[in-house]
Amino acid sequence: MSINFEVSDTLEPLKHTATALQxxxxxxxxxxxxxIHFDEPYAREEGHHGLALHSHMRAALALRCVTxxxxxxxxxxxxxxxxxxPVYAPAELAYTARVTATEGDTMTLExxxxxxxxxxxxxxxxxxxxxxxxxxx
Amino acid sequence: MSALxxxxxxxxxxxxxxxxxxxxxxxxxxxxxxDAVMIGRYAMxxxxxxxxxxxxxAARSAGYRDVVAPPNMLAAITEWGIGTPEAVLGPDGxxxxxxxxxxxxxxxxxxxxxxxxxxxxxxxxxxxxLVLETxxxxxxxxxxxxxxxxxxTTLNTFAAKDGTVLNRxxxxxxxxxxxxxx
Numbered sequence: 123m124s125i126n127f128e129v130s131d132t133l134e135p136l137k138h139t140a141t142a143l144q145x146x147x148x149x150x151x152x153x154x155x156x157x158i159h160f161d162e163p164y165a166r167e168e169g170h171h172g173l174a175l176h177s178h179m180r181a182a183l184a185l186r187c188v189t190x191x192x193x194x195x196x197x198x199x200x201x202x203x204x205x206x207x208p209v210y211a212p213a214e215l216a217y218t219a220r221v222t223a224t225e226g227d228t229m230t231l232e233x234x235x236x237x238x239x240x241x242x243x244x245x246x247x248x249x250x251x252x253x254x255x256x257x258x259x
Numbered sequence: 260m261s262a263l264x265x266x267x268x269x270x271x272x273x274x275x276x277x278x279x280x281x282x283x284x285x286x287x288x289x290x291x292x293x294d295a296v297m298i299g300r301y302a303m304x305x306x307x308x309x310x311x312x313x314x315x316x317a318a319r320s321a322g323y324r325d326v327v328a329p330p331n332m333l334a335a336i337t338e339w340g341i342g343t344p345e346a347v348l349g350p351d352g353x354x355x356x357x358x359x360x361x362x363x364x365x366x367x368x369x370x371x372x373x374x375x376x377x378x379x380x381x382x383x384x385x386x387x388x389l390v391l392e393t394x395x396x397x398x399x400x401x402x403x404x405x406x407x408x409x410x411x412t413t414l415n416t417f418a419a420k421d422g423t424v425l426n427r428x429x430x431x432x433x434x435x436x437x438x439x440x441x
């Protein structure tokens with residue numbers, strides 16, 4: 123299976139508005155009772171500037187940029203990320219993925235979350251494999 | 260004792276208590292399972308568009324046994340089963356007996372996610388019975404722009420009941436001293 127991507131190719135950015143309502147639903151569905159995500163007075167007592175986005179929610183959005191940008195024939199095999207700064211709702215975010223390596227049916231992409239300040243809020247690397255032929259599911 | 264941590268501070272107490280536990284298997288337990296509704300709710304909350312997260316037929320057509328979870332869903336769930344009674348939660352709402360050792364609630368440490376590395380060995384599909392083993396991998400003090408921190412890393416291995424590994428997740432959180440009362 124040939125790969126139709128080359129190093130430096132960039133996927134369509136995923137633009138997303140994170141809201142307090144989304145944070146509430148994310149806390150609920152992951153059964154996460156951490157107050158910094160839904161109790162704004164408490165979050166500010168802790169020194170935050172509002173309701174903090176869950177790190178896993180930001181990771182999930184970054185992964186969507188890859189899985190939806192590449193299509194169903196690609197599967198994520200490994201993912202690593204580091205949070206550079208917190209993000210507070212509401213926030214306009216943009217996730218970008220750039221191909222950094224290709225080898226056989228595998229590929230590595232660099233992920234970036236553009237923070238409302240314009241700086242990178244989150245940086246990650248994702249490894250994907252093409253499962254079109256001989257897929258192991 | 261780390262020279263980065265002031266003696267007598269909650270972080271120093273945490274470090275002395277937790278560093279000797281590096282390498283310890285903190286827990287090994289059955290998690291039960293997630294059904295298609297829970298997977299669909301997670302997918303909807305993050306705005307995922309792949310029909311394999313919502314529809315069994317679409318998932319089977321894509322080669323999965325059933326509805327498939329988004330890649331980081333297992334790692335994202337804080338509490339499995341019914342969870343912790345409110346009276347037992349820490350002041351910040353986090354469970355004191357979670358998989359991540361966050362220290363005695365009286366220390367009042369502030370916690371923030373710092374990063375994660377996950378190996379997605381096999382996809383998780385609805386109805387799979389899960390077993391989770393958690394090992395304490397690292398407890399590392401660092402000086403940051405916002406003061407001293409301790410980075411704590413656990414290895415969470417999610418496997419199916421038959422031993423098939425699904426995810427290996429290394430999760431790191433940053434712990435900070437409580438804010439000083441003004």
